[in-house]
Amino acid sequence: xxxxxxxxxxxxxxxxxxxxxxxxxxxxxxxxxxxxxxxxxxxxxxxxxxxxxxxxxxxxxxxxxxxxxxxxxxxxxxxxxxxxxxxxxxxxxxxxxxxxxxxxxxxxxxxxxxxxxxxxxxxxxxxxxxxxxxxxxxxxxxxxxxxxxxxxxxxxxxxxxxxxxxxxxxxxxxxxxxxxxxxxxxxxxxxxxxx
Numbered sequence: 786x787x788x789x790x791x792x793x794x795x796x797x798x799x800x801x802x803x804x805x806x807x808x809x810x811x812x813x814x815x816x817x818x819x820x821x822x823x824x825x826x827x828x829x830x831x832x833x834x835x836x837x838x839x840x841x842x843x844x845x846x847x848x849x850x851x852x853x854x855x856x857x858x859x860x861x862x863x864x865x866x867x868x869x870x871x872x873x874x875x876x877x878x879x880x881x882x883x884x885x886x887x888x889x890x891x892x893x894x895x896x897x898x899x900x901x902x903x904x905x906x907x908x909x910x911x912x913x914x915x916x917x918x919x920x921x922x923x924x925x926x927x928x929x930x931x932x933x934x935x936x937x938x939x940x941x942x943x944x945x946x947x948x949x950x951x952x953x954x955x956x957x958x959x960x961x962x963x964x965x966x967x968x969x970x971x972x973x974x975x976x977x978x979x980x
Contacts, residue, residue, distance in 0.1 A: 808978070825938055829855075830855060831852055831955075832954060834880070836848065839935055839938060840939035840940065841855075841933050841934045844934045845957075846966075849963070850960070850961055851914070851959065852959040855955040857956035857958075858950070858956065863887065863951055864885065864888065865886060865902065865974065866885060866972045866974055867884070868884050868885075869883065869884075869929075869956055870954045870957055871954055873948065874946065874949070877948065881940075881941075882957060883941050884931060885929050885930070886900065886907075886942075889924055891923070892921070892924075893923075893924065893930050895918065895919050896920075899915065900932075902976060907975055912935070913936065918943065928947035928949055929947065945965075958970055968979070
């Protein structure tokens, strides 16, 4: 009787898959589809606006392009300090970009070249110069009081009154053109910054 020696077993190896042939048409279609999806998302969430006047100097210069978040106020109302774009249905149906100074229930007062909200004097490093006009307003619920950062050269709430919150298109979040001035826009909490 002879004993057979078992042959050494080698692990079975699956054959390597054949290299994928590049398909330029498929790659181009995937790229176009991805670009369309990104475009639709950007169009849904944002709007781009061009600044046409000097009322927001020095924050925004004429000709700047600004990205606006259309969904910013879906779950909350505009806050003091926000830079907002709104469609002013009470003033020749124009679109404006201004800074929110007062919200519903606030008392806004401008006197002695200073701005006060609920008796608190604001520190406003973003304005071009202090206002040379006076006034006092109590903001109704559901409305906002807006001013341009160029206080003495701006058509805003001191001229034509309050802005209905339903007119607000969105919150300006980014200057994206000109490229050498790209920056995220500052939205300070006006009262918290002025104890």
